[in-house]
Amino acid sequence: MGVDRVRWGIVATGNISTSFTEDLAVLGDEAVATAVSSRSLESANKFADEFGIEHRYDDWRRLIDDGHVDVLYIGTPHPQHYAIARAALQAEIAVLCEKPVTLTAKQARDLVSVAHENNTLFAEAMWMRTNPVIQAFFTDLAKGTIGEPTDALADFGFHKPQLPARLLDPALGGGSLMDGGIYPMTFVHMALGNPDELKAVGSLNDDGIDLNVAMSWRYDSGAVAAITCGLRSQHPFTASVSGPEGSLLLPSRFHNPPYYIRSTAAGQERVDVPAHGLGYHYEAAEVMRALRAGQIECPALPHAATIEILELLDQTRRQIGVSYPGDDEYLGG
Ligand SMILES: NC(=O)c1ccc[n+]([C@@H]2O[C@H](COP(=O)([O-])OP(=O)(O)OC[C@H]3O[C@@H](n4cnc5c(N)ncnc54)[C@H](OP(=O)(O)O)[C@@H]3O)[C@@H](O)[C@H]2O)c1
Structure with missing residues (x-):
């Protein structure tokens, strides 16, 4: 064009x-x-x-x-x-x-x-995915700074006395998983790839909206990840990945982080990356x-990852019992 x-x-x-x-x-x-x-x-x-x-x-x-x-x-x-x-x-x-x-x-x-x-x-x-701090973080990971990553932790959750109505409405796709959980899932997918096994638990309200969810992902390589999201409390909002040589951590709010922290045998270092705008x-x-x-x-926003993460969201929703209008037609195909 x-x-x-x-x-x-x-x-x-x-x-x-x-x-x-x-x-x-x-x-x-x-x-x-x-x-x-x-x-x-x-x-x-x-x-x-x-x-x-x-x-x-x-x-x-x-x-x-x-x-x-x-x-x-x-x-x-x-x-x-x-x-x-x-x-x-x-x-x-x-x-x-x-x-x-x-x-x-x-x-x-x-x-x-x-x-x-x-x-x-x-x-x-x-x-x-396009955030410069996050891109630098994953470049660092790919360089092997912490060795082959084996463990990841990622969390996204908040609470407001008056939650926006759409988050509590099944007809508007409400719940913590689809709104917030998709971020830590994306982080772990970027860090470790698509898991070989997923287990999830969640607490739902009377309308069937998930108020908090915990997921465990397992990889045939031996790697594992723990992922949480919620609408009931103020979460730490951090994400990290670890390997035998150290760890890399994105501080709160990890999906738009101010910097990242590299911890290796050489010590702990804060890595600043210039970013601007919202x-x-x-x-x-x-x-x-x-x-x-x-x-x-768009190479930075790949179709395959979008689809794989939605497959993981489908699986998670089935395990915790969250459904939306129209699922009969679309879920599981
Ligand atoms: N990337 C991010 O950082 C980020 C952050 C927040 C949300 N999101 C995503 O963005 C989407 C919107 O979130 P938001 O926080 O902007 O929500 P929001 O403030 O409620 O705005 C959604 C807008 O969608 C329109 N709309 C169309 N059909 C609607 C319906 N049936 N009910 C309510 N609104 C309807 C309304 O605009 P009109 O009145 O003009 O039609 C409404 O203002 C969600 O998919 C969410 O996951 C992304």
């Missing part, structure tokens, strides 16, 4: 759409938000006025049909991602969709197929790089 300035369309005007659009400004003239859709025109207009966006819609279908964008960013609750991403890809508009990109692996596999059929870029907005412009830049290169997969 020969575009100098990539035109972004934003679907939804909630929290993450606001942060993402704010961070697009870090990319200067390379990126511009040209369209926004909301369920209400009033909200679309307010968002558009705040960010200087030209085209405003009260329906994402019209945003897609009007063709004023090169790439769509989807910031709705998880259950809405699939239909919107599918429609955009079928219209040959590239997609960067919030995590989890779908509720099930089957849906994610379908979106990857649709991306291929339409030769159009598709990526999950798993922003921690942290979302890195994934946007990766998507734009892939778009310009004519790729349908």
